[in-house]
Amino acid sequence: MNCFNDLADFSVAKIEELLALARRLDENPEPRALEGKVLSLLFLSPSLRTLASFQAAMVRMGGGTFVISPNMSIHGLESRSGIVMDGAAAEHIREAVPVIASYGDVIGIRAFAKRENLDDDLSDREFRELTSLVDTPYINMESAIKHPCQSLADWKTMNDLGIPDNGGKFVLSWAWHPRPLPLAVPVSTVHMAAMRGMDVTVLRPDGFELPDAFMDKARQAAAASGGSVAETSDRSDAMEGAQVIYVSSWASTHHYGNKRDEDEFKLELRDWCIDEPWFANAASDCRFMHCLPARRGVVVTDRIMDGPRSVVIAEARNRMLVQMAVLHQMLSS
């Protein structure tokens, strides 16, 4: 495997192979598989799970990491082209990124959506610019529009729980959030569940549709795997028989980059906070999934988070395990 950027780049068979490897590495550790190997970690956006799980993953296989984050110990990095750098930033990404990559066998990069231009974010422009600067294999640790490690972990979590692929009913629901969050998780999640062959419903208020291009791509993936993709703003319709509700908050593309307009637009939507009544007509053991962090009392109530439906800790732990599989495939000889 050369890079890990998008689940859509892989076949379902390849994904299941990765998940089998993740399970094997959990049950039969290989503490020397990656000895002497280095994963460079470049965080242009904040992190907790990703930061911790990638470091732990490398240690478990005998390798190691280093972390560079402009907020930690270096001055900001300039990313604009043709600029006269006489301000605060002392270094340009055109040097920083290839240098950081050159110390590792693989580089993980995180760069959230800039939210300045919708088309730039939908086309993952910044992340593509960053990865064009490196010669080594790379891993997408969440870009403007992709979060493949999260999707792979979520796929494993559903496998571990025995949630059916074909015939399984998966609801991706929007939730209210004080900040306009990126599209990376919802877009990646719909595609993942569609690839897995599930019947997927995107539940969101009007105005929070996911971009057509990604819905179409997910529909094609569903068609290939025997699943389906639908969309509604009707909670009861969406939740009927659901086995999983995956909750995410994302910005409206109609007010993209304009927090004030969006704030006003979603003023009446604070009841989009997942609570037990949402599950009225779901499967009795319907699970609650979320990539974390999740704001309690805002996105989801305490009783759901603390109750038996929630599998968020398992999802988070699976981040480490699937990343171990990805790194093992890239780096072990």
Added chain:
Amino acid sequence: MNCFNDLADFSVAKIEELLALARRLDENPEPRALEGKVLSLLFLSPSLRTLASFQAAMVRMGGGTFVISPNMSIHGLESRSGIVMDGAAAEHIREAVPVIASYGDVIGIRAFAKRENLDDDLSDREFRELTSLVDTPYINMESAIKHPCQSLADWKTMNDLGIPDNGGKFVLSWAWHPRPLPLAVPVSTVHMAAMRGMDVTVLRPDGFELPDAFMDKARQAAAASGGSVAETSDRSDAMEGAQVIYVSSWASTHHYGNKRDEDEFKLELRDWCIDEPWFANAASDCRFMHCLPARRGVVVTDRIMDGPRSVVIAEARNRMLVQMAVLHQMLSS
């Protein structure tokens, strides 16, 4: 060993076994003993020695660590219950802590006293809440009322120096400090010296008594080991024949959480700065111990810190060695 939370949980024999293991690992390194093992490090309070020594300890045995600190690269963590999280904090400890723990084989947690409520701090309420969230073994890296790694290192330091256990005279002295510091070190230190069977005197100005419950507990430990625990505000009485003066600064429980009152109360106490005259009637080779950091010219004079009495660097290095022993017991198979 499942957890390492309090020296009082262990027998003297077990502690001596740990110290023997620490010495063995120093003399005969085991660079593969913990290969592939991960220690998760969660710092909710600042650190230098603990941060460095735990990382070094794992490397020396072939394992590794990752560090999460809310101040470093993530937004603050919410810890209140039943809260509507629409402020700055994006994540609750109820998710963050179990997730962080799930990536490691053991988790080290540091969380200083909040100094809002004396009873909460004396009962180590926050630390108990944090550890109730994890399934893995854990290590107390300093909580509101405990610092077992420091105490174990101090015990080893006295063993290394040949300071007698039974019959050894140990003075724990208060020192002036501009900030109201936690009780974790003094309370843990008194108990440690008492368990070691020493004759312990707590030397402090009136108003800076250590809480009765902990003094009583220390007296019981002393009784079991053949030692004793006394208390005085008289410097000369306390220092008579002392073989060790262990210096610490701590807040008055009478003004707990009220810095202004305490500042006024201790206005006349700046002469509680350890200097050579303190040692007038001590044993000639009486040692100066301190857990560090120590404010020079405030808590202790330069000539003591730079002189032959001071063993503070040895104490600090022993932090790493005893932690290696604890980790080895927990993680090597």
Added chain:
Amino acid sequence: MNCFNDLADFSVAKIEELLALARRLDENPEPRALEGKVLSLLFLSPSLRTLASFQAAMVRMGGGTFVISPNMSIHGLESRSGIVMDGAAAEHIREAVPVIASYGDVIGIRAFAKRENLDDDLSDREFRELTSLVDTPYINMESAIKHPCQSLADWKTMNDLGIPDNGGKFVLSWAWHPRPLPLAVPVSTVHMAAMRGMDVTVLRPDGFELPDAFMDKARQAAAASGGSVAETSDRSDAMEGAQVIYVSSWASTHHYGNKRDEDEFKLELRDWCIDEPWFANAASDCRFMHCLPARRGVVVTDRIMDGPRSVVIAEARNRMLVQMAVLHQMLSS
């Protein structure tokens, strides 16, 4: 090897031996050479390449590191003598440095020039004070006046490119920069190129001479190796036949510590930004070298940085490789 502080401490033969080892470790990794070994990293100044490359170097040989930086997770460190520490800093370097060193087998220390007193900086006073506090071997990761790891990497880069030692023409050029930068890189670079036996020209505007003592020392090194050291403010004279232009920005010693005076003094010097016309009478394949970070459009133009002359990424990668050689010599048994 006990310490690595100054290239001038080593013979040319020893340096070539280190470079051969660096090449060998690149081609034939030794992922267990330093298992269980710890490199302590103390950053009193910011870093990207040094921070990343030292961590990666240790992982590649099976060891590990920890990083302490007062900006990261601890309060500032006091360094003045005889001070009453009742301000913000809770710890003195006299404790912090030996403690940090005591956890490792070798310590790397970075401390940029303070720019308060020229003589102090030229004599590397602070760095010598810091290293006088440690018992372990140490590595200079850039001090007020030295950057030996950079110089060793640059030497390797020229070897890799087949740039001749005797007879090779090396220009060190000043460039305009908004901030008054330290002398460590230019002073170390002149000495390195002189030791390598090259014909070295320092190209700088009047007022930006390098200190005589270091020029003299470089001339002696050149004499011993069959090279030469000259100085000029004439661009065309300097660049005639040059095979390398090494660009650096440094403060004027005539306005040392006085940014305002220096700003005014160099107001007319913004054309000291390296661009293609500089190379008019250089060797056709004349290389551009820089230790990075380099401000684009200020120190050097985009077309040079992005063009075929630039070898800055190779220089940066060589940092890791030569540091591996240094660490291997210090730590492998």
